[in-house]
Amino acid sequence: MTLTKPFSSQINSIDIDSTEFASRTSLNTVQDNVSALSANVNVSNTWVNANDYATILEARSNDYNTLLEARSNDYSTLLEAQSNDYATLLAARSNDYSTYTSLQANIDTVQSNLASASSNTQIYVGDTLLSNTSVRITAGDGVAFTTNANASEVSFAVQMSNVTSQTFALSGSTNVFTIAKTANVNMVFVIYNGLVQDPSRYSISNTTLTLANTEPLVEGANLEVRFLDFFDLPGSTSEGGGGPSGPVSGYTSGGVGPLNTIDKFPFSADGNASDVGDLTIARYGPAGQSSSSSGYSSGGAPPSINTVDKFPFSSDGNATDVGDLSQARYSAAGQSSSSSGYTSGGITFGPVNTIDKFPFSADGNATDVGDLSQIRYAPEGQSSSSSGYTSGGYEPPVITNTIDKFPFASNANATDVGDLTVSRYYPAGQSSSTSGYSSGGTIPGAVNTIDKFPFSSDGNATDVGDLSQSRSAAAGQSSTSSGYASGGTTPPYVNTIDKFPFSSDGNASDVGDLTQSRGYVAGQQG
Numbered sequence: 069m070t071l072t073k074p075f076s077s078q079i080n081s082i083d084i085d086s087t088e089f090a091s092r093t094s095l096n097t098v099q100d101n102v103s104a105l106s107a108n109v110n111v112s113n114t115w116v117n118a119n120d121y122a123t124i125l126e127a128r129s130n131d132y133n134t135l136l137e138a139r140s141n142d143y144s145t146l147l148e149a150q151s152n153d154y155a156t157l158l159a160a161r162s163n164d165y166s167t168y169t170s171l172q173a174n175i176d177t178v179q180s181n182l183a184s185a186s187s188n189t190q191i192y193v194g195d196t197l198l199s200n201t202s203v204r205i206t207a208g209d210g211v212a213f214t215t216n217a218n219a220s221e222v223s224f225a226v227q228m229s230n231v232t233s234q235t236f237a238l239s240g241s242t243n244v245f246t247i248a249k250t251a252n253v254n255m256v257f258v259i260y261n262g263l264v265q266d267p268s269r270y271s272i273s274n275t276t277l278t279l280a281n282t283e284p285l286v287e288g289a290n291l292e293v294r295f296l297d298f299f300d301l302p303g304s305t306s307e308g309g310g311g312p313s314g315p316v317s318g319y320t321s322g323g324v325g326p327l328n329t330i331d332k333f334p335f336s337a338d339g340n341a342s343d344v345g346d347l348t349i350a351r352y353g354p355a356g357q358s359s360s361s362s363g364y365s366s367g368g369a370p371p372s373i374n375t376v377d378k379f380p381f382s383s384d385g386n387a388t389d390v391g392d393l394s395q396a397r398y399s400a401a402g403q404s405s406s407s408s409g410y411t412s413g414g415i416t417f418g419p420v421n422t423i424d425k426f427p428f429s430a431d432g433n434a435t436d437v438g439d440l441s442q443i444r445y446a447p448e449g450q451s452s453s454s455s456g457y458t459s460g461g462y463e464p465p466v467i468t469n470t471i472d473k474f475p476f477a478s479n480a481n482a483t484d485v486g487d488l489t490v491s492r493y494y495p496a497g498q499s500s501s502t503s504g505y506s507s508g509g510t511i512p513g514a515v516n517t518i519d520k521f522p523f524s525s526d527g528n529a530t531d532v533g534d535l536s537q538s539r540s541a542a543a544g545q546s547s548t549s550s551g552y553a554s555g556g557t558t559p560p561y562v563n564t565i566d567k568f569p570f571s572s573d574g575n576a577s578d579v580g581d582l583t584q585s586r587g588y589v590a591g592q593q594g
Contacts, residue, residue: 233316234548235336236291243279246501246548246570247272247293259292275453275501317381318545318593319344319356320554321365323586324561326350330363330379330387331582333554333565335547335593338579341554341565344384347377355402355449356543356590357409359428363387363592366411366426366434369398376409376426376434381594390431394424401449401497402590403456405476409434412458412474412482415445419463423456423474423482437479441472448497448544450504452523458482459506459521459529462493467511471504471521471529485526488519496544496591498551500570505532507553507568507576510540514558518551518568518576532573536566543591551576557587 236245247256256272258265258279271278277293279285320331320341328350333341347354351368354377358364365387366376374396379387393411400414411424411434421443426434444461447468451457458472469491472482488495492509499505506519506529516538519529535553542556553566553576563585568576 234293235316236293236548237336238285238289238291239287243285245277245279245291245293247275247277257294259294261286261289316594318547318552318554318565318591319363319379320543320545320582321347321356321363321377321379321387321590321592322351322354322368323555323589324352324557325586326352326368326370327584327586329583329586331554332384333552333580333582335550338567340580341582343583345379345386347379347387348389349373349375349377351398352588353398353400354590355400355411355414356592357402357404357411358592358594359404359409360406361594362428363594364402364409364426365590365592366402366409366424367393367397367400367414372396372398372416378431391426391433393426393434394436395420395422397422397445399445399494399588401447401458401461403449403451403458405451405456406453408476410449410456410474412449412456412472413440413444413447413461419443419445419461425479438474438481440474440482441484442468442470444468444470444493446493448495448506448509450497450499450506452499452504453501455523456482457485457497457504457521459497459504459519460488460492460495460509467491467493473526486521486528488521488529489531490515490517490519492517492540494540494588496542496553496556498544498546498553500546500551501548503570505544505551505568507544507551507566508535508539508542508556514538514540514556520573533568533575535568535576536578537562537564539564539587541587541589542566543589545591545593547593552591554591555582555586555589561585561587 234247256270256277258270258277260279265279269280271280279291285291316336317332317334318341320333322328328347329343330345330347331341332344333339347365349368351365351373352370354365354368356363356365361381362378363381364376364378367373368375374393375389376391376393377387378390379385395416397411397414397416397420401412403410403412407428409426409428411426412422414420414422421440422436423438423440424434425437426432440458442461442463444463447458447461449456449458454476455473456476458474459470461468461470469488470484471486471488473485474480474482488506490509490511492506492511492515495506495509497504497506502523503520504523506521508517509515516535517531518533518535520532521527521529537558539553539556539558539562542553545552545554549570550567551570553564555564556562563582564578565580565582566576567579568574
């Protein structure tokens, strides 16, 4: 080999080559690195792509799961809603069925009770069942039997023998009422707007009727009370327990003329009287009495007579002569227990103090059963449940204010138990369940004073009001709630019908007219 350069130069050349080799080697390394990088880039790209796909898959998977969950929730909600709707429907239908079943059961019970009542009617006095031979109701005298396809019915006339009927107009709040006599709840029928009430809906204490109403009473509605008087007979005394009755109408009989007219006016509404019959004898100055079924007019003039007339309450008609007083007289006072009429005082050839008594149960003459505390005529009568009262009067030349009292339970003389506020004669007498009233009269000179005295204790009267006009010789009538004074003379004679309340002290008001002006008349109520 030919050396063209120095050796050292050749080494340098080799070094250069070596360097170039080394550089190539480095380039190869770079190339490897680039190749590796490229491979890594491919791997990275593949990883990126894999991550994107995984992300997409995961996103789609989440969306799908969300969709499934949403659909599942919607389906569950739908099922739950439908289930609740169905349960509600079942509950409603179950309640409707239960209500229907309960109502039907109640209807069946009522129908069964009605059927049982119609076929097993029984009558009790207190807790004692009366046998068929103890009480017997027959057709006639206000009782009518009718038959239909289902049951036999007994209908009672408003007024009949042994039946007292009272009607109250309701105010919308009042639930306590005063009936005309002491009664047991088993002897009373309470009818509200035509419907007979269950005994649990009311209570009776003596003469007080209390309605146990759970809702307000309808204002203007009618409450009717009926009680059977003949149920008082077992175990009762021969007298007592009556007092004034008169739930339906007032009557004014006789009068100056003389007249035989019997007028009748209503208690349920203010109005004029109508002529409903005649007494057997035209007369003035008779005394008036009332049983539960009939009115009585006893004595009178001119001349003095002893006739006791009787006329029915159940129907309009003329009076019949049913007996005589123990002595002929006029201008006497009349009183009534539950079983007897009384005529006290009066004048024949002179004033008398006789107390006569006649029965309601059978027609017959009166007997002398006692004397007033003083001789007098032109007094007026009042009646409690146990006693008769005779107030005012005249024994010339003395005008008296005396209030006499005599018992119904036994025959006895009267005792002086109090005084009127003004001495007077020819007043009109009225009676509530608790008090006696004496209205109008002559001093001389007609007055309009309305006096009131208590039945519960002996005592003097108090002035509680005035009539609509001063007058005397009027007739007195009593409903369960009001006192009435009809006719009279001021003078002249008048036809006025005055009315004043028992529930509170107050003046009277003019509420109607008699068929003719007259005085010295008798009053009845029934």
